[in-house]
Amino acid sequence: MxxxxxxxxxxxxxxxxxxxxxxxxxxxxxxxxxxxxxxxxxxxxxxxxxxxxxxxxxxxxxxxxxxxxxxxxxxxxxxxxxxxxxxxxxxxxxxxPADPELPLDPSGKVDADLSTRLDNRTLDLRKDEVQAVFEVRAEILRAARETFRDLNCTEINTPKIVATGTEGGTELFPITYFGEEAFMNQSPQLFKQLIAGSNVERVFEIGPIFRAEEHNTPRHLNEATSIDFEGAFCDESDAMDVAEAVVRSAYEAVAENCTEELEALDLADDFEVPEEEFPRLTYEETIERINATGELDDQLVWGDDLPTEGEKALGEDVGSHYFITDWPSEIKPFYIQDHDDDEQLSTGFDLMHPTMELVSGGKREHRYEQLVDGFEQQGLDPEQFDYYTKMFRYGMPPHAGFGLGGERLVMTILGLENIREAVLFPRDRQRLSP
RNA sequence: GCCCGGGUGGUGUAGUGGCCCAUCAUACGACCCUGUCACGGUCGUGACGCGGGUUCAAAUCCCGCCUCGGGCGCCA
CATH class of the missing domain: 2.40.50.140 (Nucleic acid-binding proteins)
Structure with a gap:
């Protein structure tokens, strides 16, 4: 035409x-x-x-x-x-021609439940405010790519059909691969490390991850978009800098290039780009501050994972994005390195939005012996991960990185109430189509 | 995985044992209207998730199933 x-x-x-x-x-x-x-x-x-x-x-x-x-x-x-x-x-x-009776009202006079909207996404997207979410999402991903490129990173694509999981077999979707057992990958973690260990050095990937957890919350998906970074000769602090830069650039890009979309979403008046540097709290400070809010019935002690209620209480207390650093080694995965001077403390970090976790990252274990020990300590068979561990014998530099939840980023930037609104065709516990 | 709360016209809802052959809005159909912009007006069509049970009487109470949403755990 x-x-x-x-x-x-x-x-x-x-x-x-x-x-x-x-x-x-x-x-x-x-x-x-x-x-x-x-x-x-x-x-x-x-x-x-x-x-x-x-x-x-x-x-x-x-x-x-x-x-x-x-x-x-x-x-x-x-x-x-x-x-x-x-x-x-x-x-x-x-x-x-369209049938006279529509399954939802694109003019927006009558609301529709999210599930009705998702069953009829084509009609739902005819609403300005819905279309705006996906224009903003595209802009956020563009800004992330540009920031990574500015930081000298190469975009990579790693396999989504894999022989073994990242952290074990419990939360993976099994599939049949020419008669052999295989899985949908839950994270590009191991592959991006293998590439960071080549002389490509700094890589990023924006791609799907699959998690078979049967959770049912407004912030979990079974197929999500992970924004991953891995850099050779980086430590956890460098990785935090990159994570902060990517998140900040997403806000800036939306503020600059999505004026109409923000208006359609009724966010134009109070949309704010985070100004201050994201504070970095240690795990120890974190549990102290959560305990001090008095919101929890039971006080947290060293070694506890943070309950959702505690995350929310602290988020309100801090009032901005913040990092949690120096987690106890035992609650972080085997590929995260411990501090040299204290093996109880890991270099793992999380980047939190006041309402939820956005990023998880850390400095990786690049020393072959320690890596294999780590597998054994987590009850995993290092032989199964031979494709991964053997590369650590041929010159693996120190490196660090993170994974950032793409939908969570979109969701928190726009204040969406349900993560499914940030995906065109979400996959959750009960939804497999469309 | 454990726990909680819902399912009423196409869509979104009201309704807590008899006032219900079920409310309202919107959509849909018919008619009226020459400046609407959520156009307006009159009339009309259209629904209690499925199966069983309790009761003189069930949308309403009970059981099972299906289905949707949420909380926790875990995570991005």
């Missing part, structure tokens, strides 16, 4: 063909208005019954909402029209 004009580009004096969806028909009697919507916006088409071809009027007023139509006519300046211009049609074609 090379002769098609976007609604936003129709100027007074033009003679155009506009094509899109019928948003609404308002029939006032002698005069009627059809609002046509496309990806660029909306335009009003005017039908005057006494002055126009009868068949044309019949087509215009007989069409159902959300049908796809193309309208050819003159664009005129019209202050009474919503956008200041109006099309007087000479011809109209119903390209694809």
């Amino acid at each position: 090379q002769d098609r004009t976007y609604t936003a580009d129709a100027e007074p004096g033009d003679h155009v063909t506009v094509a899109g969806w019928v948003h609404e028909v308002r029939d006032l009697g002698g005069i009627a208005f059809l609002i046509l919507r496309d990806s660029a916006g909306r335009i009003q088409v005017k039908f005057e019954k006494d002055e126009m071809d009868e068949e044309l009027v019949e087509t215009g007023l007989g069409v159902s909402r959300e049908s796809v139509v193309s309208v050819t006519g003159a664009v005129e300046e019209e202050p009474r029209a919503p956008t200041g211009v109006e099309v007087t049609p000479e011809g109209m074609e119903v390209v694809a």
Whole structure:
């Protein structure tokens, strides 16, 4: 349709063909208005019954909402029209009619449950505020890529069908691979390390991860997008700097390039880019501060993982993004290195949004002997991970990195209440289609 | 995995044993209306997730199933 004009580009004096969806028909009697919507916006088409071809009027007023139509006519300046211009049609074609009864209302007059919306995503995305989420998501991913590239990282893609998991076999989706047992990968962790250990040195990946946990919360998905970084000759502090830069650049990009989307989402007035540097709290300080809030029934002691309630209480207390560093070694995975001067303390860190965990990272164990010991301590068979561990015998530099939850980033930036809203076709405990 | 709460026209809801052959909005159908912009007006169509039970009487209470949402654990 090379002769098609976007609604936003129709100027007074033009003679155009506009094509899109019928948003609404308002029939006032002698005069009627059809609002046509496309990806660029909306335009009003005017039908005057006494002055126009009868068949044309019949087509215009007989069409159902959300049908796809193309309208050819003159664009005129019209202050009474919503956008200041109006099309007087000479011809109209119903390209694809829509059933009159819609499974949800794209004009937004009546709410729909999230599950109804997800079952009918195509119609749901016809709403400005829904489309805005995915425009913002695209911008966030673009900003992340650009930041990584500025930091001299190479984008990589690692396999999603794997022979072994990252941390064991409990939370993986099993599949059959030509008669052999295989799994959907839960993280690019091991692969990105192998590449950071080549002289590519600094890598990032934005790709899917799969987790078979049967959780049912507004912040978990079984298929999610992980934004991963791994850098040779980096320590945990360098990795934290990179994580902070990526998150900050996402906020900045949204503030700069998503003005319309923020308006559609009603966030334009109070959208803020984090200004202060993200504070870095040690695990020990963290549990002390959580205990001090008095929100928890039972006080946390050294070695406890942080309960959701504690994360939220601390988030309110801190009031911004923050890091938690120096976790007890025992609650971090085997590939995280311990501090040289205290083997009870790991170099692992989390980056927290006030409402939830966004990033998990750390300095990796690059010393072969310690790595193999770590496998054994976690009850894993190092032989199964031979493809991974053997590369640590051929010159593996110290390195560090992190994984950032892509949907959680989108969700926290936009204040979405459910992570499923940040994915077009979410996979969760009970949803496998569409 | 453990725990809690829901399922009522196409969509979103009201309803807590008889006032319910079920409320309201929107959508849909018909008619009226020449400047709407959530257009307005009149009339109309349309629903109690499935199966069993309790009761004179069930949308409402009980049991099972299906299904949706949430809390925790765990995590990104």
